[in-house]
Amino acid sequence: MPKTRKLRGGKPTGNVHSRANRDRGRGQSSAPLSRPNRGRGKTSSDSRVAAGRLEKSTSKNDRAIDVAIRSRHLEAAFIALSNTNPVFLGPYSSRQRILLLGEADLSFTAALLAGLGVSSNIVATCFESEATLNEKYSAFAARRDALLSAGVEIKYEVDATCLHEPQGGIGPDRETSRFDVCVFNFPHVGGGSLKEDRVANIQMLSGFFASSRQTACLAKPRARVHVVLRSTAFYDSWDVCSIAKQAGLRFLNKEPFEVDAFEQLGYCAVRTSGDGTQMRQAPSTEKAFRYVFQIEPA
């Protein structure tokens, strides 16, 4: 049985736990979190109750919740299943339409799904082809299959600098649909920390911001762009806020990335490239911050 673990989310919207507990405090009836064995850990009867609820429920989120249960994120699944209010995880809500870029082995996508319990609102994209990801990341194929069966849309060979273009973008079908937020966690073109690497990464981010401004899918007046980067001398030297400003985006906020909350739901940051096809050990996520931008009208 999985251990009962406490989820920790961040400002400003809190996380699934804190929000649900707050709602209970207010006497809202839609978050029935009072599980009979609270504090005693999960039992097989919990799983039976969850399975029973799954059978009864007919909502579109069933498959997402099923995946969360099968992937042992029981706690998140319970909350997602029982809550008719929006569910929050970090700054994300189950009501938002979320576009994910540079998702690599899809572990952030899976964590988001487990936390929010909604699959139809998430579109995950990867820079590489499906075959390359299969070679690079051992966990990729199983995660892809689980996400697809949960109803998450996954697109490959999506270049963040070409979102607005028919080739390499998210596709003409998607150009017409709107996202509330576009998320690029730990963008990196690969390579090391040399001067030329810095230049290549700045160029990529510059292209991404410019493209996010041109694509119709982020044309909402309130659409946000999230970029998560570590605060180290190398990443700080990119000066992400200046890159965004030059491309016409307005910096709104810099906030700590709730890495614990996402890791507890299965997220594990990965590297862009390894030694041949072999990935080196997971990169550090220490001192990671989310930069929040707003797209200024053209």
Ligand SMILES: C[S@@+](CC[C@H](N)C(=O)[O-])C[C@H]1O[C@@H](n2cnc3c(N)ncnc32)[C@H](O)[C@@H]1O
């Ligand atoms: C350090 S990895 C981070 C992967 C993942 N976002 C995570 O949090 O673990 C950087 C990712 O950025 C992707 N990337 C590099 N250039 C890109 C581009 N032009 N458009 C989209 N993604 C890109 C890489 O393929 C890689 O998957």
